[in-house]
Amino acid sequence: MFNPSRDQVRQFFCAAWKKHLERLPVVGAEIAAADIAARHPEYHALLASPEMALNQDWTPDGGQMNPFLHLSLHLAIHEQLSIDQPPGIRAAFDSLLARMDAHEAEHVLLECLGETIWRAQRQGTAMDAQAYIEAIRLRGGQR
Incomplete structure (x- = not known):
C-alpha cells in the first residue's frame, strides 16, 4: 500500500497544479488532482507556492481546514x-446528483468520509464501509 508522507502529498498536488498551469501533460492521479485543484480557487495561491505549502501547518484548534487533507479526500472519493x-457509493452519489451539483455532492461524501475515518481512528477499528454509505444516504435525504 502506498503511504506518502505529508510533504510528498503536498509536493504531488503542487506539481500537478504547476503542470496544469503550464499546460504540460498530466498523467495518472495528476489528472484528477489538477481537476480537483481547479475547482478550489481558494487554494490556487498555496498550490503555486510549494515552499509555503511545505512549511505551513493547519490545526483543527485554529479552526482551519487543512487544504491538502481536503484535496486528498476529494482524490480518495474520485477513486472510490x-x-x-x-460497494454502493456510486449509487449513493448518483442519488445526490439528482438534488445538487457534482461538487456539492462530493462535499457530502467528503464530510461523511472524514467522519467515518475519524470514528475508526477514535475507536481503534477499521473503517465501517456500511456506516459510511448509510451516512451519505442519510445526509442526502435518502433511505
Missing part, C-alpha cells in the same frame, strides 16, 4: 467512485 468501492 471510479471503482464503486465501497
